[in-house]
Amino acid sequence: MTAETSAAPGGFEMAPRAAMFRSVDALSSLATPAPPKAPGRSLHRFANPGRFLRLAGALQPWLTAGGLILTAAGLVWGLVVAPADWQQGDAVRIMYVHVPAAWLASAGYLGLAVCSVLSLVWRHPLADLAAAEIGPVGAAFTGICLATGSLWGKPMWGAWWVWDARLTSVLVLFFLYLGHIALIRAFDDPTRGYRAGAILALVGVVNLPIIKFSVDWWNTLHQPATISLTGAPSMYLGMLWPLALTALGYTLVFAALVTARTRAAVMERRIRALLMAAAAREDGAVQVAA
Amino acid sequence: MTHLPYIAAAYALAVLVPAAYGLAAMRRLRLARTRLAALDPRPARRETRRETRR
Numbered sequence: 001m002t003a004e005t006s007a008a009p010g011g012f013e014m015a016p017r018a019a020m021f022r023s024v025d026a027l028s029s030l031a032t033p034a035p036p037k038a039p040g041r042s043l044h045r046f047a048n049p050g051r052f053l054r055l056a057g058a059l060q061p062w063l064t065a066g067g068l069i070l071t072a073a074g075l076v077w078g079l080v081v082a083p084a085d086w087q088q089g090d091a092v093r094i095m096y097v098h099v100p101a102a103w104l105a106s107a108g109y110l111g112l113a114v115c116s117v118l119s120l121v122w123r124h125p126l127a128d129l130a131a132a133e134i135g136p137v138g139a140a141f142t143g144i145c146l147a148t149g150s151l152w153g154k155p156m157w158g159a160w161w162v163w164d165a166r167l168t169s170v171l172v173l174f175f176l177y178l179g180h181i182a183l184i185r186a187f188d189d190p191t192r193g194y195r196a197g198a199i200l201a202l203v204g205v206v207n208l209p210i211i212k213f214s215v216d217w218w219n220t221l222h223q224p225a226t227i228s229l230t231g232a233p234s235m236y237l238g239m240l241w242p243l244a245l246t247a248l249g250y251t252l253v254f255a256a257l258v259t260a261r262t263r264a265a266v267m268e269r270r271i272r273a274l275l276m277a278a279a280a281r282e283d284g285a286v287q288v289a290a
Numbered sequence: 291m292t293h294l295p296y297i298a299a300a301y302a303l304a305v306l307v308p309a310a311y312g313l314a315a316m317r318r319l320r321l322a323r324t325r326l327a328a329l330d331p332r333p334a335r336r337e338t339r340r341e342t343r344r
Contacts, residue, residue, distance in 0.1 A: 091296060260312075264319040
């Protein structure tokens with residue numbers, strides 16, 4: 001048990017308890033056949049804050065370095081090396097920041113929804129914290145997508161904004177992110193805030209296919225998709241490579257930001273717990289003295 | 291280069307916003323680590339030992 005406790009850098013009480021449960025499980029498995037594993041049970045291996053901090057701490061430098069290098073390479077390639085478009089001129093270079101931001105705005109929301117399912121169905125303790133940290137980062141990337149799209153639209157369409165189905169559905173996504181951020185902070189009891197936020201996140205998932213297929217379902221000013229998972233891309237390879245690099249780099253930057261924020265949130269929760277325990281001890285001491 | 295102001299503004303936004311978020315996250319992480327080390331020095335000691343071993 002001592003070895004188990006020292007292995008957890010968080011120093012949290014869950015590690016020795018987990019060891020105890022494991023030994024009880026081992027004894028019971030001798031007497032009776034093992035019951036089928038409940039889905040999501042293995043997910044709780046990562047519910048231990050110490051294990052999460054250890055894993056996230058090891059991943060963090062790689063995510064950060066990889067994200068910075070790939071993003072920088074993709075942006076320089078897109079800005080300097082990639083050719084201009086025959087129709088749009090150099091304004092097409094905005095694509096190398098706009099499209100990855102748009103992909104991550106949707107992917108981030110999908111991550112938020114997955115965390116919400118983990119929280120509502122399996123009560124995963126870290127899923128709530130991760131969802132709370134994905135929200136602001138996702139909102140920032142959605143903001144980048146909207147702003148860069150506007151900067152691309154002005155010279156190409158002659159307008160900063162049009163109430164086009166694609167633009168409007170992405171604006172709804174931005175408001176969903178803001179609503180999620182506001183909702184989880186709106187309750188005195190954080191658990192209720194997390195539950196309400198998780199429900200909003202799941203309701204908002206319906207917007208993701210609307211964003212994806214809006215250019216096919218409606219007659220939009222926004223162009224249809226040039227890259228799909230099933231067909232060959234209808235884009236010149238000299239433009240596709242920097243776009244792929246920036247998209248991968250931005251994805252790693254997104255992951256690095258969420259990981260760093262979640263690590264900080266786990267530590268802050270531990271700090272709150274320690275302070276509350278200290279305050280309770282002081283209260284007890286005062287009552288005994290009185 | 292055509293449309294330079296639009297391109298420059300888009301790239302500046304795309305770089306500065308994540309950079310600001312990254313700096314804020316680093317600051318928050320450092321602050322949380324310092325406060326946690328002050329309240330509960332065991333994990334911090336272990337982390338320092340691991341860093342030294344590397």
